[in-house]
Amino acid sequence: MRAQRPAVWFAAVLVVGAVTAATPPASNTSAPRTRYAAIAFDALVLFNPDSVASVAEREFPGKGRALTDIWRTRQFEYGWLRSIAGRYVDFWTLTEDALVYAGHALQIEMTPAKKRRLMDAYLRLEPWPDTEQGLRRLRDAGIRIVTVTNFSPAMLEANATRAGLGTLFDALLSTDTNHTYKPDPRAYQLAVDRLLVPKRRIVYAAFGGWDAAGAKSFGYTTVWVNRLGQPAEELGFRPDLTVSDLKGLLDFVLPDITSSGTRN
DSSP: OTTOOOOTTHHHHTTOOOOOOOOOOOOOSSOOSSSOOEEEEOHHHHEETTHHHHHHHHHSTTTHHHHHHHHHHHHHHHHHHHHHHTOOOOHHHHHHHHHHHHHHHHTOOOOHHHHHHHHHHTTSOEEOTTHHHHHHHHHHTTOEEEEEESSOHHHHHHHHHHTTOGGGOSEEEEGGGGTOOTTSHHHHHHHHHHHTSOGGGEEEEESSHHHHHHHHHHTOEEEEEOTTOOOOOOSSOOOSEEESSHHHHHHHHSTTSOOOSEEO
16 A cells, blocks of 8 residues: 555554454365465555555546555554554544545535545455456465454455455454554464464565554464565565565465565
């Protein structure tokens, strides 16, 4: 996300503890042929957040990009601040609060109808062009697939269903399950608890540099799918690999292709 920046309290958030285990999903029929058993995706590795920008531009011509950037920044800042303050709300509510702020910041009239259409855009994010093929290839190789994302369960279900991708996941895991936001370690623990495999056998695929740092700090083998070409965050942890798309991730995970990308 172009406008995201890391929270200054990142290190404080990382010290929170772990959670109890959840019921495991059914295994894929084929056994994985790599040392990795599963991939945990941030949702935005798979769904393009800039789908929202076109809606914002239609509602507020000439101001759509500015609105989207402020809105997106506040989404994540509000999550971090609420985590520190112990004042949790789900990501849908937080997204609405951030939109209201963005409207005030730009001094534009955010009518109920405009707000509804903008919020609904987060239920209709477009998959990146390589998403479906990449997920199917992982499934064919016996790799289990989950999300670990701040999106609310309703946001996750709506986007996966609309894109026709729902059956490709072993589980759509939302940090709402334990009322956390990444980079809280309890958020990353969700995949370990659901899959019941050691974290060393899970690859975490991050969209944001701050999320890549959080996942690596937690102990995941981490691939930063840096679709927007952002610089690395200076948070004390670097991902194992930085790539620009899902091909780079697949090259790393699957054994029959030479891996590509920038190793860190």
